[in-house]
Amino acid sequence: MTSIGFVGLGIMGGPMAGHLVKAGHKVTVYDLNPASVDKLTTLGATGGSSIAETVRDKDFVITMLPQDEHVESVFTEILEHAATGTVYIDFSTITPRTAEWTYTEGVKKGLRVLDAPVSGGEPGAINAALSIMVGGNEADFETATPIFETVGKTFALVGPNGAGQxxxxxxxxxxxxxxxxxxxxxxxxxxxxxxxxxxxxxxxxxxxxxxxxxxxxxxxxxxxxxxxxxxxxxxxxxxxxxxxxxxxxxxxxxxxxxxxxxxxxxxxxxxxxxxxxxxxxxxxxxxxxx
CATH class of the missing domain: 1.10.1040.10 (N-(1-d-carboxylethyl)-l-norvaline Dehydrogenase; domain 2)
Incomplete structure (x- = not known):
């Protein structure tokens, strides 16, 4: 069983987190919309009261957020509270520059960082049929492969950090x-x-x-x-x-x-x-x- 902190439970993130719960992972979820959290807890997830609680002492921390500024804000807290060695996967679609920033700052804190934007829309998220474009290094990609297999159908390491975006x-x-x-x-x-x-x-x-x-x-x-x-x-x-x-x-x-x-x-x-x-x-x- 892998421990996962998942932040961002919108039309894409909610179904993706649900697949991880159903696959047997220990998933703690957080979203600004309490109803989105409640929906995941009925599936067996744990609701986090804050980003800090959600990401602390996890094997993986995952974000699925709308825009760069949201990723920047949440990642600042992840830097403060996630454990050294945590694999951070950002499924958001953001600029390559912001993805490179999460890598640079994450490495300083001992995090393993992957940018992994997805294609397939809400149907792809619901059916675990997303295409996932991953930027990062080979070892971290291999470690995260079980996550990608759970939420997607096609995934590949397409280059260094930022290349996924x-x-x-x-x-x-x-x-x-x-x-x-x-x-x-x-x-x-x-x-x-x-x-x-x-x-x-x-x-x-x-x-x-x-x-x-x-x-x-x-x-x-x-x-x-x-x-x-x-x-x-x-x-x-x-x-x-x-x-x-x-x-x-x-x-x-x-x-x-x-x-x-x-x-x-x-x-x-x-x-x-x-x-x-x-x-x-x-x-x-x-x-x-x-």
């Missing part, structure tokens, strides 16, 4: 671009009189096929945008991508366009919808509303 940025770049182009393809077929449903079925079976087409073509045609991953969060991720590209001096003209479309979706009031709601932006540009 770089690969996650690349993932979000491709995902956003795919949604934007799929939205335009749907409108093109509908406007020119083709059967868009059958057309997308054909596309899904050919070179244009993708996981997004497999999972989202039906709901996009229905204009059903219940969030699996919200526009607001993808907007945050596109900011990370633009900043990283500027730092690396890599031009991303297509990515910049997608970032503007996602920003437009937020400005239109669609921030709480799934990122497939980029279709609504394409419709607005075409002079059409759902």
């Amino acid at each position: 770089v690969v996650k940025a690349a993932n979000q770049l491709v995902v956003g671009g795919t949604y934007a182009l799929l939205a335009e393809a749907i409108l093109l077929m509908e406007r020119l009189g083709a059967d868009a449903e059958k057309g997308l079925d054909v596309l899904a079976g050919g070179l244009a096929g993708s996981k997004i087409l497999d999972l989202k073509r039906k709901t996009m045609l229905e204009r059903s945008f219940a969030p699996g991953f919200r526009i607001d969060l993808h907007h945050k991720d596109m900011g990370i991508i633009i900043a990283a590209a500027r730092q690396a001096e890599v031009p991303i003209p297509m990515g910049a366009q997608v970032a503007q479309q996602i920003a437009a979706a937020r400005a239109m009031g669609h921030g709480s919808l799934d990122h497939s709601a980029l279709l609504l932006v394409a419709e607005a540009l075409a002079g059409r509303e759902s």
